[in-house]
Amino acid sequence: MTLKQLExxxxxxxxxxxxxxxxxxxxxxxxxxxxxxELEESLSCxxxxxxxxxxxxxxxxxxxxxxxxxxxxxxxxxxxxxGKDLGIKGWCRFGTGEIAASxxxxxxxxxxxxxxxxxSLEPYVELGRELEQRxxxxxxDFAIIAHxxxxxxxxxxxxxxxxxxxxxxxxxxxxxxxxxATLVEKLPIISMHxxxxxxxxxxxxxxxxxxxxxxxxxxxxxxxxxGLVAAGLGISYFPKGxxxxxxxxxxxxxxxxxxxxxKLAYYFHWRADDNRRLIKELKGLVLENVNYGMPILxx
Amino acid sequence: MTLKQLExxxxxxxxxxxxxxxxxxxxxxxxxxxxxxELEESLSCxxxxxxxxxxxxxxxxxxxxxxxxxxxxxxxxxxxxxGKDLGIKGWCRFGTGEIAASxxxxxxxxxxxxxxxxxSLEPYVELGRELEQRxxxxxxDFAIIAHxxxxxxxxxxxxxxxxxxxxxxxxxxxxxxxxxATLVEKLPIISMHxxxxxxxxxxxxxxxxxxxxxxxxxxxxxxxxxGLVAAGLGISYFPKGxxxxxxxxxxxxxxxxxxxxxKLAYYFHWRADDNRRLIKELKGLVLENVNYGMPILxx
DNA sequence: CACTCTTACGGCACCCGTAAGAATC
DNA sequence: GATTCTTACGGGTGCCGTAAGAGTG
Numbered sequence: 001m002t003l004k005q006l007e008x009x010x011x012x013x014x015x016x017x018x019x020x021x022x023x024x025x026x027x028x029x030x031x032x033x034x035x036x037x038e039l040e041e042s043l044s045c046x047x048x049x050x051x052x053x054x055x056x057x058x059x060x061x062x063x064x065x066x067x068x069x070x071x072x073x074x075x076x077x078x079x080x081x082x083g084k085d086l087g088i089k090g091w092c093r094f095g096t097g098e099i100a101a102s103x104x105x106x107x108x109x110x111x112x113x114x115x116x117x118x119x120s121l122e123p124y125v126e127l128g129r130e131l132e133q134r135x136x137x138x139x140x141d142f143a144i145i146a147h148x149x150x151x152x153x154x155x156x157x158x159x160x161x162x163x164x165x166x167x168x169x170x171x172x173x174x175x176x177x178x179x180x181a182t183l184v185e186k187l188p189i190i191s192m193h194x195x196x197x198x199x200x201x202x203x204x205x206x207x208x209x210x211x212x213x214x215x216x217x218x219x220x221x222x223x224x225x226x227g228l229v230a231a232g233l234g235i236s237y238f239p240k241g242x243x244x245x246x247x248x249x250x251x252x253x254x255x256x257x258x259x260x261x262x263k264l265a266y267y268f269h270w271r272a273d274d275n276r277r278l279i280k281e282l283k284g285l286v287l288e289n290v291n292y293g294m295p296i297l298x299x
Numbered sequence: 300m301t302l303k304q305l306e307x308x309x310x311x312x313x314x315x316x317x318x319x320x321x322x323x324x325x326x327x328x329x330x331x332x333x334x335x336x337e338l339e340e341s342l343s344c345x346x347x348x349x350x351x352x353x354x355x356x357x358x359x360x361x362x363x364x365x366x367x368x369x370x371x372x373x374x375x376x377x378x379x380x381x382g383k384d385l386g387i388k389g390w391c392r393f394g395t396g397e398i399a400a401s402x403x404x405x406x407x408x409x410x411x412x413x414x415x416x417x418x419s420l421e422p423y424v425e426l427g428r429e430l431e432q433r434x435x436x437x438x439x440d441f442a443i444i445a446h447x448x449x450x451x452x453x454x455x456x457x458x459x460x461x462x463x464x465x466x467x468x469x470x471x472x473x474x475x476x477x478x479x480a481t482l483v484e485k486l487p488i489i490s491m492h493x494x495x496x497x498x499x500x501x502x503x504x505x506x507x508x509x510x511x512x513x514x515x516x517x518x519x520x521x522x523x524x525x526g527l528v529a530a531g532l533g534i535s536y537f538p539k540g541x542x543x544x545x546x547x548x549x550x551x552x553x554x555x556x557x558x559x560x561x562k563l564a565y566y567f568h569w570r571a572d573d574n575r576r577l578i579k580e581l582k583g584l585v586l587e588n589v590n591y592g593m594p595i596l597x598x
Numbered sequence: 599c600a601c602t603c604t605t606a607c608g609g610c611a612c613c614c615g616t617a618a619g620a621a622t623c
Numbered sequence: 624g625a626t627t628c629t630t631a632c633g634g635g636t637g638c639c640g641t642a643a644g645a646g647t648g
Contacts, residue, residue: 001374003302004613018628028615033628035613043382053622053627064381071373074366075300082363083342303638317603327640332603334638352602352647 001042003075006068008035009047013057013065014273015138024138026091069273076275087115088278093122095131095143097197099222099239100266104289111285119278128197135269142270142279144286146197149269156267159286163240163263164201166255167247169232180258183235188215190225190236197264201237204262226252237261300341302374305367307334308346312356312364313572314437323437325390368572375574386414387577392421394430394442396496398521399565402541403588410584418577427496434568441569441578443585445496448568455566458585462539462562463500465554466546468531479557482534487514489524489535496563500536503561525551536560 011021012032022032040047047061057065096105101123109121124131124140131143136151149156166180168187175182192198206213217234219225226243229236230251246252268286270279310320311331321331339346346360356364395404400422408420423430423439430442435450448455465479467486474481491497505512516533518524525542528535529550545551567585569578 001302001378003300006377019626029627030616030629031614033630037629038613043378044385045381045383048628050621050628055628060381064377067373067377067381071370071377074370074373078305078363078366078370079300079342082344082359082366084344086343318601328602329604329641330639332605336604337638347603349603354603 001039003071005035005039005042006071008032009039009061010065010068010072011138012036012048012055013061013068016054017137018055020137020139024093073275076277080277085277087118088281089116089118090278091120091122092141092278092282093124093139094282095124095126095134095140095145097128097131097144097146098125098220099196099198099242100144101125108286108289111289112282115285116281127193132269135271138271141274142268142282144266145269146264146266147200148267153272154269155272156269157283159266159268161263161265164198164237164261165240165243166235166258166261167226167229167238167243167252168235168255169230170247170250170253172232172253174256177257179256180235183255184214187232188217188234190217190219190228190234192222192225193218193220196220201262201264239264300338302370304334304338304341305370307331308338308360309364309367309371310437311335311347311354312360312367315353316436317354319436319438323392323440372574375576379576384576386417387580388415388417389577390419390421391440391577391581392423392438393581394423394425394433394439394444396427396430396443396445397424397519398497398538398541399443400424402538407585407588410588411581414584415580426492431568434570437570440573440575441567441581443565444568445563445565446499447566452571453568454571455568456582458565458567460562460564463497463536463560464539464542465534465557465560466525466528466537466542466551467534467554468529469546469549469552471531471552473555476556478555479534482554483513486531487516487533489516489518489527489533491521491524492517492519495519500561500563538563 008021008025008027011024012018015021015024018032018036019029022029025032027035036048043060043064045060046058047064048055049058105123109123112119112121124134126134128145128147131140131145132149132151132154134140135143135149135154144159145156168174168183172183189202191202202216217228219228222238222242225236226238226246228234230246235255243252247254268283270283307320307324307326310323311317314320314323317331317335318328321328324331326334335347342359342363344359345357346363347354348357404422408422411418411420423433425433427444427446430439430444431448431450431453433439434442434448434453443458444455467473467482471482488501490501501515516527518527521537521541524535525537525545527533529545534554542551546553567582569582
């Protein structure tokens, strides 16, 4: 019995799939299968029921699972407390929404490369719901998601709260009073894709209104949205930091007198059973970037 | 970091010697040294101070020691609870005193061979004090000793209490009353070697007497002692079971009317930090042999 | 000189990945 | 047929033991 075998078993069991576990451990699927087989052999005990389409845990496997977790925890603990803190090696697969991907991601990657040159980052851009599922499945090491997790097996920590502003083309004439209401009557709202977490902001705003429903145009790309707004084809809402450069260049402007939109809280999500130093370090690095004084969503 | 490395480190640290640890793990000394080095490399951290004659633990090593123990415990726990109980493989090095070695040892070895054909036994015969030290040093896996351990790192369990009788040649004339006192005046007491645990019985008996000190002849071999007694050259005390065959053959006899000697309690000793199934199984086997209904010390 | 641990090195065994096979849906 | 896990196999790495080296008391 080796730690590698226990690790392979643990992730195979909790990912619910040998294939996913192999991917997570950056191992070929056949090697992972072999590791599990060898563990079974060394314990002389079937851990997976292989009769079905997917492998399922036997009672013995279910019994082993928490014990394997303990071993891996203890192992991590040793490395963390006794081992000298060296650079982290290996891979990290993480997920973010599109906004984050197009804003702080490059800077984050640069920070990681500086601090951990031997770590390979594999960003994965998807909508929040999808990211959470992939995290649960063990395909991702962590994810930045704009809502708290719905599954208790996921731990999370607040990273930042992002302010949004109503934006309109800089040359769009606006009345002094009730500018937003006037604009909404004339122009469509250009909104993020419905499944994106940012769309929650619009949902919330809409519930606050008693006006008839405004026209809404959806788009799945922030830059394209900004272009549409700049061309005077609609109004939209953007993260303050993200849109700031365009305001400075007088391409767009904040809708005057508009009430602030609901803040969007971003959380760092990770599997509660994953206590690798890797996770802690990268969480720290994300938080550090926030603490540089600039909003996390900065182009 | 692997379990083998942690095991090597643990025994190197607790045995206080790479050489002894290697012997205990049935590994060449150089391989053990390499395992420890590789552990240090994987933790990027010196665990032993190699400047002196012997290696000593660094602070980091001291910190690691209990954690390594936990890992090995957890590992043993998994094998014990999840793993199917198969025959035990490997080696077991154990110690006994001379009495045990010349009495129940062969039967014990046969029992072990029957139940665990793949287990190699390595008996080691020494005096009790010596055995305990070798147990502490990690050179022995267990020992049968006629006194409780003096070191708290050793666990123990009562195996059997052995009765001793005063023995004299069968044809030696004995008065009806005070036979023992009369014999002691005429004949020397043939006793086991002073460092043997059985000598405690004589010490105890002597303290109970207010007579002048009797002549005492020591001998380091039970069979030789029996021969001396049979030849009428002295009296001695033997375990009931051990001497029974010679009584039946009317070569020696119990000194009539002699008061019973103090019982000698035999204990199964093992290192408290050694929780291998091997130990539990062999302890059980020793106890089973006792429970066969015959005294443990049976030729 | 006895004893400790380390280093060098040849050989074997283990473990990985590729690729093909078997089974399920 | 797509996906899942297993098996076969070639190749490289890791680990063991022998033997020689270096340092201590």
